[in-house]
Amino acid sequence: MNKYSFLKPVLLPVVLGLVLSAIYLLPSHGELAKAAIAEQLPLGTELDGWIGSKRQESDKEREALAVDTVFNKADYIKDSGAVLTRTLRELPCSVSIVFSGSDMNNSIHRPERCLPAQGHENLHSSKKTVKLNNGREIVLTRLASMTRHQEGKLYYIHYYVFIGNHTVTEDHLERTWIDMRDRVLEGRVQSWAYIQLGSYYGDLVGTSEEETDRQLVALIQDLLPQIIKWDQLKD
Numbered sequence: 053m054n055k056y057s058f059l060k061p062v063l064l065p066v067v068l069g070l071v072l073s074a075i076y077l078l079p080s081h082g083e084l085a086k087a088a089i090a091e092q093l094p095l096g097t098e099l100d101g102w103i104g105s106k107r108q109e110s111d112k113e114r115e116a117l118a119v120d121t122v123f124n125k126a127d128y129i130k131d132s133g134a135v136l137t138r139t140l141r142e143l144p145c146s147v148s149i150v151f152s153g154s155d156m157n158n159s160i161h162r163p164e165r166c167l168p169a170q171g172h173e174n175l176h177s178s179k180k181t182v183k184l185n186n187g188r189e190i191v192l193t194r195l196a197s198m199t200r201h202q203e204g205k206l207y208y209i210h211y212y213v214f215i216g217n218h219t220v221t222e223d224h225l226e227r228t229w230i231d232m233r234d235r236v237l238e239g240r241v242q243s244w245a246y247i248q249l250g251s252y253y254g255d256l257v258g259t260s261e262e263e264t265d266r267q268l269v270a271l272i273q274d275l276l277p278q279i280i281k282w283d284q285l286k287d
Contacts (some may be wrong), residue, residue, distance in 0.1 A: 085217035087245035088284035093126040093147060094275075101274060102128045107146070122151040128271055143259060145251045145271045152244045160246040162224045163195060163210055172197035172208065179222060180211070182269055186277035193222045203256055209265055210250040211272060217242035218286040249275075 095104045107125040127144035152160045164175055180194045195210040213220060214227045217240075221227050227244065234240040249271060253264040 085240060085242040087151060087215050087243050088217060088220075088281040089149065089215045089245045089247070090279040090281070091122075091124065091151075093124055093149065094278060095126060097131060099128070099275060099278060101131055102271065103131045104128050124149040124151070128275075130267070143251055143253075143257060143264070143267075145249060145268055147271075147275065148246075148248045150246045152246075160214070160244060163212060163248060167195075167197055167210075171199045173200070174198045182272050184277050185273045186282070188277070188282065190220065190272075190276060191222045192272070201256065205254060206252050206256050207254045207261065208250060208252045209261070209268055210248055211268060212246065212248040215245045215247060215280060218284060220280075220285060 093104060093106075094102075095106055097103060104126045105128075107127050125146070125148045127146050129144050150160050164177065167175060174197060176196045178194050179191055181189055181191050183189050190213065192211045192213045195212065197208045197210070199206050199208070213222045214224070216227070216230065219227075219230050219242075221230065231242065231244070234242060249268055251264050251268055253259045253261050
């Protein structure tokens with residue numbers, strides 16, 4: 053018999069006690085730090101060159117997320133200064149901002165997680181760097197998908213990015229790591245906002261992928277400088 057075998061019955065409780073006591077050495081959490089983004093989207097003609105109209109979130113969206121999750125949605129079309137005809141300008145670019153609540157795991161998530169349940173297929177993601185009209189650059193995830201209808205297929209382009217209190221990232225795993233790091237090392241709990249911009253194209257609507265993508269990028273260039281609080285961002 054090993055001469056130290058008598059320690060085994062007490063070793064596990066001691067180790068467990070040390071681990072639990074380490075919790076008291078962690079920084080205490082303060083007030084939830086708000087995401088560096090405006091709480092309201094510009095409507096009407098508040099965004100130069102665009103016409104924005106408010107859109108309500110669906111019951112399914114609200115039921116899928118925590119009760120303290122906050123939504124802000126709007127649709128945008130180009131403001132041509134004239135009566136719209138049957139052109140690309142009639143296809144709205146949809147914008148959604150979802151603000152996380154106290155339960156991060158059930159507040160926001162990647163669209164790759166929920167779009168398949170809405171009938172989207174063939175999801176393909178990539179990264180895109182967009183130079184904004186304020187001279188800054190931002191990296192977003194570009195997500196392509198497709199839905200089937202009786203009349204044919206309809207194709208979609210989505211762009212999304214996560215905005216924290218002091219951080220912007222297009223990557224969900226990086227967002228999770230930043231959140232964990234700040235909570236454990238600094239005692240900082242930040243609210244995250246997830247912004248998604250999207251529209252569609254294809255034979256059913258008479259527009260090409262290039263046209264729709266160009267319009268979405270133009271909206272990103274105009275909208276994000278106005279709603280992101282750039283002086284808050286540090287990382």
